[in-house]
Amino acid sequence: MEIQIQPNEKQRAFFESQARYTAYGGARGGGKSWAMRMKLVLLALGNDGVQILLLRRTLGELRENHLLPLLKLLNGVAKYAATEKEFRFPNGSRIRLGYCDSEGDVLQFQGQAYEVIGLEEATHFTEKQFFALTECNRWSGSMATPFRPRMYLTCNPGGVGHEWVKRLFVDRRYRENEHPEDYLFIRSLVFENAYLMQNDPDYVRTLLALPETRRRAMLYGDWSAFEGCFFPEFDYGKHTCEPFDIPREWIRFRALDYGLDRTAVLWLAVASDRTLYVYRERTASDFVLSDAGRLIVDSTPPGEQIRYTVASPDLWNRRQETGRSGFDILTAAGVRALLRANNARIPGWRVLREYLHLSASERPRLVIFRTCTELLRCLPLLRFDPNVAEDAADTPHDLTHAPEALRYAVMSRVPPNRPRDAAPRESVYSFPPPRRPKDDDFSDWLAY
Numbered sequence: 001m002e003i004q005i006q007p008n009e010k011q012r013a014f015f016e017s018q019a020r021y022t023a024y025g026g027a028r029g030g031g032k033s034w035a036m037r038m039k040l041v042l043l044a045l046g047n048d049g050v051q052i053l054l055l056r057r058t059l060g061e062l063r064e065n066h067l068l069p070l071l072k073l074l075n076g077v078a079k080y081a082a083t084e085k086e087f088r089f090p091n092g093s094r095i096r097l098g099y100c101d102s103e104g105d106v107l108q109f110q111g112q113a114y115e116v117i118g119l120e121e122a123t124h125f126t127e128k129q130f131f132a133l134t135e136c137n138r139w140s141g142s143m144a145t146p147f148r149p150r151m152y153l154t155c156n157p158g159g160v161g162h163e164w165v166k167r168l169f170v171d172r173r174y175r176e177n178e179h180p181e182d183y184l185f186i187r188s189l190v191f192e193n194a195y196l197m198q199n200d201p202d203y204v205r206t207l208l209a210l211p212e213t214r215r216r217a218m219l220y221g222d223w224s225a226f227e228g229c230f231f232p233e234f235d236y237g238k239h240t241c242e243p244f245d246i247p248r249e250w251i252r253f254r255a256l257d258y259g260l261d262r263t264a265v266l267w268l269a270v271a272s273d274r275t276l277y278v279y280r281e282r283t284a285s286d287f288v289l290s291d292a293g294r295l296i297v298d299s300t301p302p303g304e305q306i307r308y309t310v311a312s313p314d315l316w317n318r319r320q321e322t323g324r325s326g327f328d329i330l331t332a333a334g335v336r337a338l339l340r341a342n343n344a345r346i347p348g349w350r351v352l353r354e355y356l357h358l359s360a361s362e363r364p365r366l367v368i369f370r371t372c373t374e375l376l377r378c379l380p381l382l383r384f385d386p387n388v389a390e391d392a393a394d395t396p397h398d399l400t401h402a403p404e405a406l407r408y409a410v411m412s413r414v415p416p417n418r419p420r421d422a423a424p425r426e427s428v429y430s431f432p433p434p435r436r437p438k439d440d441d442f443s444d445w446l447a448y
């Protein structure tokens with residue numbers, strides 16, 4: 001087979017690299033995914049029997065970004081086995097497509113061997129997942145000629161894996177037993193993608209219009225833009241909208257994070273396409289609980305049907321002095337259908353991150369009305385906890401309340417039978433009972 005391709009200079013460097021780990025990263029639209037696809041196909045054609053694994057975080061992304069283009073490109077060249085999700089070449093080479101939506105999903109590759117692993121959007125993978133995959137990156141025994149196992153990564157700044165990708169490839173800070181010569185970083189810029197500049201010059205204008213931090217990261221590939229930022233996924237342009245009238249049939253619920261210092265209440269609605277909308281917020285300082293209860297009731301117009309209010313679990317504790325709990329006080333104030341929030345922090349943040357993560361179609365699953373200024377102020381300012389991996393810092397404390405209410409809200413939508421580690425197995429917080437998610441599509445369960 002002859003493929004006519006014209007890689008740009010950076011793509012050529014990516015093709016030529018034989019480093020143990022090559023990362024092609026930086027700005028959006030630089031041509032990274034194209035380079036990854038072509039590189040793996042060239043390797044499969046040029047090396048008899050090479051076993052290749054190409055991974056993305058979710059099945060949906062994999063399908064859009066790689067399966068469909070590969071089906072087109074390899075038509076008549078390699079056979080696609082749908083069950084195994086793999087392309088089989090006549091020379092014994094194989095490109096298997098996979099995804100790893102939860103931390104534990106990498107285990108499915110344990111014990112397998114691939115000479116080449118391609119990790120697309122590597123910053124969407126955790127460090128643990130990356131290291132687990134390096135163990136599968138070895139001689140498979142099906143090649144007749146010697147071949148040095150290697151991994152190719154593509155990435156944009158931001159995401160749960162931002163820190164480890166930056167450490168290994170950008171900052172080049174190595175731990176014991178990591179060898180600097182194993183890591184090569186190729187920086188990509190959208191301006192270098194002649195194809196895109198020619199066919200979609202507006203795309204650069206779109207990147208230019210992004211808010212400062214995101215623009216630095218997405219247009220110039222600036223890895224320090226998101227330093228310590230807990231939700232680099234948050235994109236004001238995509239995750240907010242002007243207020244509109246919520247259709248009556250959408251399910252509405254509220255989420256409450258109560259604290260005497262500061263209380264945050266959010267009103268949410270579930271659209272018919274299952275997108276979550278935060279349509280109202282109230283915050284208050286130095287409010288006793290009965291005042292908070294009144295605030296919630298008074299801020300909800302009489303005709304508005306609220307299914308439930310998910311609230312901080314400590315409100316269920318009884319005060320020794322009075323024998324009453326926060327639940328009793330709120331109920332007396334007229335807040336009905338109170339549900340105890342699932343307060344598992346790290347799983348909760350992960351679920352929220354999934355909501356903010358834009359799928360290949362760039363369709364947001366969580367949209368916040370621009371009138372919810374407190375939530376919109378806090379969400380981008382939330383920082384990583386320097387001591388607890390994957391947790392948000394508790395300081396400055398006033399930033400945490402609205403995001404925590406949002407975390408309770410998204411956790412209340414997690415199906416109870418999700419068997420993965422992103423959410424607890426048993427959950428009484430989902431309302432109404434969800435339909436079972438398709439087994440193979442993680443993105444699906446978010447949206448029930």
Ligand SMILES: Nc1ncnc2c1ncn2[C@@H]1O[C@H](COP(=O)(O)OP(=O)(O)OP(=O)(O)O)[C@@H](O)[C@H]1O
Nearest residue numbers: 006007008027028029030031032033034035195196
């Ligand atoms: N050398 C090339 N020849 C032809 N088309 C190309 C080339 N490089 C990139 N493209 C095309 O440019 C577009 C953007 O490239 P691609 O999706 O690979 O960028 P990306 O860096 O992965 O973007 P993102 O950061 O959004 O993931 C795609 O349509 C891709 O097919």
Ligand SMILES: [Mg+2]
Nearest residue numbers: 032033034154
């Ligand atoms: Mg890409």
